[in-house]
Amino acid sequence: MSQEDFIIGIGGENGQGIATSGNVLARIFARRGLHFVAYNSYQSIIRGGHTFLTLRTSESEVLTHGDRVDALLCLNQDTMDRHLRIMKAGSSVLFDTEKIRPGTPAEGVQLCPIPSKAITPNRLLANTVALGAVLRMLGIEFSFLEEILTVQFRKKGDAVIAENVHAAKGGYDYAGEHFTPWPKPLPKTGRRFGVITGNEALAMGGAAAGVKFYIAYPMSPATGVLVWFAKYARELGIMVRQMEDEISVANMLIGAAHAGCRAMCATSGGGFALMTEAFGAAAMMEIPVVGINVQRAGPATGVPTKTEQGDLWQALGAGQGDYPRAIVSVSSAQDAFDTVPELFNLVEKFHCPGIILSDLLVSEGTASVDPAALKFDQPIERGPIIFPKDAPAMPSAASGSNDRAYLRYKITASGVSPRAVPGTPGHLHVVASDEHDEDGVLISDEFTNPAKRRAMHEKRMRKMDGMLKAITPPQLFGPAHAEATLVGWGSTLGVIREAIAKLEREEGLRVNHLHVKWLVPFHTKEIMEVLSKAKRVIIVENSISGQFARYLRSETGFAAHGHIRKYDGEPFMPHHLVAAVKEQLAGKTTLSVPVHEITV
Amino acid sequence: MSQEDFIIGIGGENGQGIATSGNVLARIFARRGLHFVAYNSYQSIIRGGHTFLTLRTSESEVLTHGDRVDALLCLNQDTMDRHLRIMKAGSSVLFDTEKIRPGTPAEGVQLCPIPSKAITPNRLLANTVALGAVLRMLGIEFSFLEEILTVQFRKKGDAVIAENVHAAKGGYDYAGEHFTPWPKPLPKTGRRFGVITGNEALAMGGAAAGVKFYIAYPMSPATGVLVWFAKYARELGIMVRQMEDEISVANMLIGAAHAGCRAMCATSGGGFALMTEAFGAAAMMEIPVVGINVQRAGPATGVPTKTEQGDLWQALGAGQGDYPRAIVSVSSAQDAFDTVPELFNLVEKFHCPGIILSDLLVSEGTASVDPAALKFDQPIERGPIIFPKDAPAMPSAASGSNDRAYLRYKITASGVSPRAVPGTPGHLHVVASDEHDEDGVLISDEFTNPAKRRAMHEKRMRKMDGMLKAITPPQLFGPAHAEATLVGWGSTLGVIREAIAKLEREEGLRVNHLHVKWLVPFHTKEIMEVLSKAKRVIIVENSISGQFARYLRSETGFAAHGHIRKYDGEPFMPHHLVAAVKEQLAGKTTLSVPVHEITV
Amino acid sequence: MSAAPTPASAPTTTKDFKHRIHPDWCPGCGDFSVLAALQTALGELNLAPHHVAVVSGIGCSSNLPGYINCYGMHTLHGRPLPVSAGLRLANHEVTVIAVGGDGDGYGIGSAHFLHTARRNINLTYIVMDNQIYGLTTGQTSPTSVKGMKTKSTPFGNVESPIMPVPLAIVAGATYVARGYSAKQKHLVSLIKGAIQHKGFALVDVFSPCVTFNKDNTYVWFNKRIKMLEDLGHDPTDFHAAMERGYQWGDEIPIGLFWKRDDLPSLEESEPILAEGGPLAYREVRVPPAKAEAIRKSLL
């Protein structure tokens, strides 16, 4: 979070190559060992519309796409018309004179017209010309771009490479001659980062956890997880299936997990709604499964390409009745990677469903990552599970059901009873979505016995105590004594941290942060220890109804002093939080709903 | 709630005619103008198993099936073996000597063996003989039974009627000669009641509300609603459809409601889980629909024939994202009847989904009802709706979409915008599950505009304020100053009221009751006015996790002092609450989980 | 009750169904032609826009209701059929056209497809079958052929596709046709026939996704498409219809595969719709005498 960051905005239509240009820049930054975060604001249409990619890079860690644009690259007139007015003094606006008429910039904004036609006759290379120009202005040696272009077009042959490199060099040189570069050229750190999206991290985390069965029905913004698994399926020996709907996804998960595979799926809110009945069934049958809900703006189809934290209560209320479950949120690609194996270890220990709440911001966001931090060798703990190889010599392979030699649902103090997978001799049993006895026999098959029903219900719910002990409580970040304590969950971690730094730096205000990663089970005690001492608690969330605020209150009784909410589809930016905290500290309001200026 | 009540228990296998015997008794009570409540504890199997029907009747109002059994009618050995031990002094146990061996009764319990074979040679009439005996012991004139049997077997001809009447009379006379009748014969009040189940009341309430489209997929314990509608469909001109699953039910609801019909469906928790996505869509499209969830013991398939209040959080978290909705609970058949039209009026005024939470206890329970109280002429308020007949003369029937002459989603202070039904000239528009602008055009079709998104999201959610004002807040029942305030929702109303009377009568304890009927919107202010003054607040609910307690806290921050929970599938009985309140007032515990003795 | 579409009082034309919003489909997308064909069919049938409702699910193709000037419902992914059925049965004076994609209709919505067909509900169902999931940017669909490489099957799809025509016939659809975006006039006539048909009518349309389906392109289809009329097909011959429906290779037939008029539609089988006009417009209150009878039944 240094002042040394640079922010590039690229705007145009879907299908105009914004993603490609962004990717080239990202790879260059990564190779130079620069941190970066990219956020793409786009529409749910395949071509056309308006897309705006923001790429922020810095020598120090960056957690958000920042608050401003230093260099605006306009790929169409629309971008010029919409965004020029938000450009501030010191910034530059690059555009192709062939198709774009500049507007009137504010004082101190540098207009950089690029005559692409004069540089290359191939209209398709206008983006490449512009990329070259951007590189030059960032003070990056041309060789980086040349290298990337060479890799990118390797398959298309030398002529194409040469043409692209020529165009890029043309833009590079033209910018050198005609435009004022940024005062501080982007450094090179000697490190080398990778480029990763949150969805890729979730998928890789799954692979690291030992997922052998990935099941999907495509749904934005979760589809990236499927795409990764599909690509690596054969190499890693992972069964990847695309099903007819999300109901079959969740139920297939149960079959695969019962067989003994670590099985996972990812969807968004609408697909999750269709899976809720199955999650309850998994809990009743005591089969560990993991489902990811990458939240997008709802309700219903909502805004498929926009972010929101609107599915917390859906996860809390998923399916009929009470059952043990774990719900955990992720806040970044690295966190996503680490969370998947942790959650698998937890649910395989406690035999219940685990739900990961991600959102579009984390999942589709692109960021730099230190590849060494993606640890594929972390612990895999399978919990109490019996495979054929573990089955002790049994009097009969057909034993289990009839002699009650093995009780799948044995009542234990922890609520957990060892599970045997089909194929294991001597452990025959039935797992049922109906209430059942210790041996799996439906209680309605003998007699609907209230005492047995109660005992089994309590057995299952007891797992919540064990799970709570097994997970890490949230910790206060920042100064112990502060004017305000910001509380958030999931994807707001980054923006809250940056806002806190900004508040301290620019306003001299001490603000700290409690990030709640684990939503179920909930660390009521630890959280109240922090909040009861806080001077002013402000909850930050992407939800119109304050889903987290209400949930926090349901678990603690604690009513926050203030709320900062955003539900227009775009994520918080640090300055939104800074302004909101200031107005709340000034006593002007207890509910701030920042206005999103950048993409309107 | 008088001491004058009589409680009859009938036990046997499914398919042994318990329901028929119970129905005959119920009709006799109703004809004598006696109040009654019947509760059937049964298993999810078609024949066999163990079923126990409890029928309580009294001259004064009864709200539950009570606390004891005065007369036990054993239709099989199992009933004798299970239930004899709970019979107390003063009670009688009737059984057929042909197939049942009596056990050893407690002091003062009268064993009443009936030699049915000696009375009638037809083995199938053993139940009828027993019924006659019961009637005699209740001191009811035989003519009542004769009348009912005559009606019941009308279609089967005079011979069958005669045979049945003969058998019944035999039992009646035998009891008169051999057994001691109850000291107080059951009175006759001069009034005449009807017999109704909660599901019938929900269906009739629907008819009274003007439901013209009822859609179902069978699911216990909600199927009774379908059965009623199917029976009356042709007579009342109601479209009744059974669909392929609950997803199609909820979506068909949307189509029918958009066309302008009041459309309703009922299901249980598992079916409801499959409907949640559609409820969100109805809210997004601003189409009023009503869905009933008759809760049963969960999670998953759970215990299909047992009761629970386990779907509150499912309803609260139904579907992705935030959207306006109404959630209301019902506490009795009469309440069920009255609630349906009220909810339709509300959701048609505010164009959003309405959810009724019933449960097995209310829905499958049978009770006496005063037919005059089933008002089919209550107000029907259709809210802002435009039918062809209302359409003002328009320049063109094809107007609406293109000239924006009609804005379906016009932003208003109330959040409500008049809806026009298809077929109406001059009001063409699209309703969409995607976020849209005032004219229904998808915001992603022009540009994903955060300002528009926010405005539409706020427009919809504003309806919650209007709805809150339109519904009645809960009121404290019982003495203003009390040792304890019991708080409940839904089906616990009756048992709490009876327990309060019992506490007062038997223990001299003053306890009052806050019944929360409307769950969303929530009367935070009014509820806190009551609770903040209460000495000790105890929440009573059929949920292992305290779903209501947690929800109350999420909306108020208020943590109750104590909890009485039951989640073994059987409903609370008054003595459970009496004992629990006493132990909590004595400071012994803050969580009471009564043990269910009767049917174990 | 008449199952025939309500004609407009004043003559309408294709133009009346044009919408001010320009479709955001990719240039060249087959769906443009389907939209135009539908607008033409409605105009040629002289229907009034306010008596027509177009109901879709979610997908590129499902954006269609936003581009046509009549009543529209843009429902959930996979759910246009139950919504359409509810709308139609509640108001059988409105011509209801369900539209959507192959994923929407034959994937997540396939149970509704089967059961709406067997109930013979009086709807026209147009599936823009591009053999791919377009809106989610290119995954395998239930009609993707074996071997096809997509984002979800980078090594080639290993599943056999659903065959919409035989499936619809066996499910019980009483009008089963297939069109092709590049044969717009032919498509217009298929859609007109479907709307005029009293029962459940499927029009499966090869509507190429130019962005994500690089296999089943216009060029690919142009070489293979044959008109059933030219093949001497008899749409009342069940076995021929099945044979033709399965054909996939050098010759792929389009046209009307199957039609039967001997089965009543659901609305014709429902006595309550026999008279009294659309349910939606009827008096909602239970008449006092009937209310009294209901109350009496409880005694």
Add this chain to the structure above:
Amino acid sequence: MSAAPTPASAPTTTKDFKHRIHPDWCPGCGDFSVLAALQTALGELNLAPHHVAVVSGIGCSSNLPGYINCYGMHTLHGRPLPVSAGLRLANHEVTVIAVGGDGDGYGIGSAHFLHTARRNINLTYIVMDNQIYGLTTGQTSPTSVKGMKTKSTPFGNVESPIMPVPLAIVAGATYVARGYSAKQKHLVSLIKGAIQHKGFALVDVFSPCVTFNKDNTYVWFNKRIKMLEDLGHDPTDFHAAMERGYQWGDEIPIGLFWKRDDLPSLEESEPILAEGGPLAYREVRVPPAKAEAIRKSLL
């Protein structure tokens, strides 16, 4: 990888599959016979109980897994097929038998039925088709015939039923048979054939509900049932299979309608299952070299 069922090491018999719990079906329910036939088939095939899993949905018929001594899953209403497919693909050494009712399989589960069939997943699917919803005490099912009076259609069902045999064939099932509870030996042979078949096998069984279906009773079926063998049926003849599958009236055929062995099952098409044994038993950790390659791909 072999798609053939794993035989038991020690010989097993029908008795090994008997369960101590007595079924709670109504006396005379057709499902007793299906249970017995399945137990006999498994015994005769000499399978080991621990290598067999029976997976059901919800319904009277779906209580079956509780009455047979092997692995069992009693899943949600309508969902036995996706659960079975997950189980089978995760452990293809286990013989997976999906069982359930007509409502479960052809109603709420019909999308799964279609798609599991077209994927040709190596499962045996036994549907106890009593043309009624038994467990919910007697409502119309997707196979209830027109005119049938049930609790949900007291004036008679107005919808045409689904025809399971033609539907399964068109969906892509590669073994399609129908049995009858009162012909238990015949049923045993159909089930054995289904288990031995490498692909998706449907055995639809007329299994009368003696309590709620008063139309399609044993007496009713006994008069009508004809063996396909006796009718000279050739199960490789598509059109004959369709014709026979549609037959409903004085003559209702049972037996093997359709069988094809030329399509690979899904597990045979999935290279990852070619060797290494069941997925469920394999090493879960990504080898260090592969992990390194994945990390590198990000640079």
